[in-house]
Amino acid sequence: MRVAVFSSKAYDRLFLDQANEASRHELVYFEPPLTAETAALAAGFRGVCAFVNDRLDQEVLRQLHNSGTELIALRCAGFNNVDLAEAERLGITVARVPAYSPHAVAEHAVALLLSLNRMTYRAYNRVREGNFSLDGLLGFDLYGKTVGVVGTGKIGLIFTDIMHGFGCRVLASDPAPDPNAKAFVHYVPLEKLLAEADIISLHCPLTPQTHHLIDAQAIARMKDGVVLINTGRGRVVDTRAVIDALKSGKIGRLGLDVYEEEEQLFFQDLSQRVIADDLFMRLTTFPNVLITGHQAFFTREAMSHIAETTLANISAFEQGSGTLHRISADRLA
Ligand code: NAI
Numbered sequence: 001m002r003v004a005v006f007s008s009k010a011y012d013r014l015f016l017d018q019a020n021e022a023s024r025h026e027l028v029y030f031e032p033p034l035t036a037e038t039a040a041l042a043a044g045f046r047g048v049c050a051f052v053n054d055r056l057d058q059e060v061l062r063q064l065h066n067s068g069t070e071l072i073a074l075r076c077a078g079f080n081n082v083d084l085a086e087a088e089r090l091g092i093t094v095a096r097v098p099a100y101s102p103h104a105v106a107e108h109a110v111a112l113l114l115s116l117n118r119m120t121y122r123a124y125n126r127v128r129e130g131n132f133s134l135d136g137l138l139g140f141d142l143y144g145k146t147v148g149v150v151g152t153g154k155i156g157l158i159f160t161d162i163m164h165g166f167g168c169r170v171l172a173s174d175p176a177p178d179p180n181a182k183a184f185v186h187y188v189p190l191e192k193l194l195a196e197a198d199i200i201s202l203h204c205p206l207t208p209q210t211h212h213l214i215d216a217q218a219i220a221r222m223k224d225g226v227v228l229i230n231t232g233r234g235r236v237v238d239t240r241a242v243i244d245a246l247k248s249g250k251i252g253r254l255g256l257d258v259y260e261e262e263e264q265l266f267f268q269d270l271s272q273r274v275i276a277d278d279l280f281m282r283l284t285t286f287p288n289v290l291i292t293g294h295q296a297f298f299t300r301e302a303m304s305h306i307a308e309t310t311l312a313n314i315s316a317f318e319q320g321s322g323t324l325h326r327i328s329a330d331r332l333a
Contacts, residue, residue, distance in 0.1 A: 001318045002026045003047035003073065006034035006054050007267065011303065012075070016049075019307035023315050033263075036060055043067035047314055050074055052294070053263045056082040056094075065090040071317045074327075075310045076297075080206040080233065084329040094327045095313040099154050101302035106158035108296035109201050109231045112255030116227060116290050117142065136287070143167035148197030150213070151204030151232065152178050152185065159201055160185050171197055174204070194221040199229070206233035216241040225252035231296045234260040239279050246286050254289045257296045266293040 005016065008029040016027055028045070032038045034054035040063070042048050048069050050056060056072060061083060064072075072087065074096040087094050115121050118139040126133070147168045149156050157178060160170045164184050172181070173190040181187070190213075194200070200222065204210050214228070215238040222228075228251055230237050239260050245251040259265070261277055275281055283289050297306075309325065316322035 001047045001071075001314055002028065002045050003049050003314060004042040004045040005029045005049040006032065006038070006042075007051040009267070012051075012307075015303040015307035016075075016310070019304070019311045023311050025311065025314055025318075034060060036063065039063040040067070042069055045069060047071045047073060047317075049310060049314075051267075052076040052078055052081070053266065054081065055263075056087070058083050058086045061086045061090055061092060065092055071095065071314065073310050073313050073317075075306050078205060078233065079327050082327070084327060088329050093317055093324075095317065095325050096327055097306050097309040097313075098325050100297065100305040100309065101299055102154035102158050104299040104302040105155045105231055105296040106162060106203075108257060108292070109155075109159055109203075109229050109255075110162050112229050112231070112257065112290055112292070113142075113199060113201070113227065116229075116253040116255050116288065121290055122287065142199075145169070145198040146171060146196050148173070148193035148200040149185075150174075150190070150193070150200065150202045152181055152187075153203065153205075155231075156201075156203035157181060157185070159203060163199075168199075175209075190218075191221060194218055195223070197226065198223060199227040201229040202232040202236050204232055204236065206235050210236050212236070212238040212241075214238060214242070216244065219245045219250060222250065224250060226250070227253040227255070229255040231257040234258040234262050239283070243279065243282055246283075246289065252288065254283075254286070256283070256289070256291045258294055259283075259291070262294060 003025055005027050008031060013029055020027060030041050034050050036059045039060045042064055048064060050072060070092060072092060072094045077097055079096055082094055119137045123137055143166060145168050147163045147170050149160050149172045152172045152174045164170055170185050171188050171193045172185050173193045177187045213236050219241055259280060313324055316324035
């Protein structure tokens with residue numbers, strides 16, 4: 001099948017081309033993200049391969065439909081940027097990679113936590129400058145602390161395993177608790193988790209219910225000096241409320257891999273440009289904030305798996321057989 005691959009970087013080509021050796025689809029790579037302005041590039045392509053921040057709203061989907069696209073193969077798990085109802089109306093199939101390496105994301109959340117706790121990102125620069133002072137680098141033992149995990153799906157549960165290994169007490173909140181969760185995972189209402197956790201890590205998807213789940217009210221319930229980690233989705237957190245809480249000291253440390261307005265920033269080299277997002281720039285001024293640009297998924301294992309599943313989705317759609325990880329408005333596969 002001819003597939004237009006949007007938001008493609010050198011590393012996407014590498015892994016997709018490798019995975020395509022067997023299936024031999026015609027992949028045409030476009031660097032720009034998929035938007036209403038770039039959707040015309042997909043004219044005549046039966047398949048479109050999109051990434052996490054590509055926009056698949058009503059306008060874009062209609063354009064794609066009018067120019068012959070029948071399949072959207074997302075090379076990611078999250079599909080909050082896709083208007084599924086519109087895709088269904090237009091008869092466009094939407095497929096995704098439901099799980100690639102939940103370990104990659106859970107391990108990155110732990111990397112943010114460890115780095116923030118012991119301030120290794122600051123120590124690194126100090127030592128290189130011959131500054132061996134320890135002032136400002138004081139951390140705490142993770143052992144014995146209470147960790148609150150919001151969302152115990154594939155990633156959240158692996159995160160609980162790792163934190164249990166550190167000797168932490170694990171609280172969890174999820175509207176659909178996993179009956180197979182290990183005994184050390186104590187499900188509690190979100191309010192209790194917020195009130196008791198020393199460390200809170202967000203692993204829920206972005207839905208209307210989780211939009212700004214962490215707002216000023218939720219933060220007010222947290223312990224003073226709490227560590228907040230978000231590798232889920234940026235809009236789960238109200239950035240303005242978090243900035244206020246950093247200023248007051250309510251939030252002690254903040255680790256983000258995702259950001260509310262990341263579509264304008266992440267996955268690009270903007271180092272020669274003026275960044276106009278004042279909220280984001282304010283976040284970068286805090287010594288106790290560590291931000292990575294949506295890289296939690298970015299391991300060799302995850303990239304291989306993403307490429308293989310994406311190509312398998314395209315083949316399954318074309319041949320009408322095999323596993324197609326289709327998403328529909330009312331049912332997930
Ligand atoms: P999953 O679908 O296996 O688990 C999500 C869990 O969140 C489910 O158990 C669900 O019941 C729960 N949930 C839903 N609403 C909730 C609420 N209001 N409060 C608490 N829990 C709630 O998803 P998975 O694979 O564990 O991924 C979780 C999220 O991580 C994804 O939705 C995505 O947004 C994010 N992600 C981030 C990546 C990154 O590179 N930073 C990469 C992959 C995923």
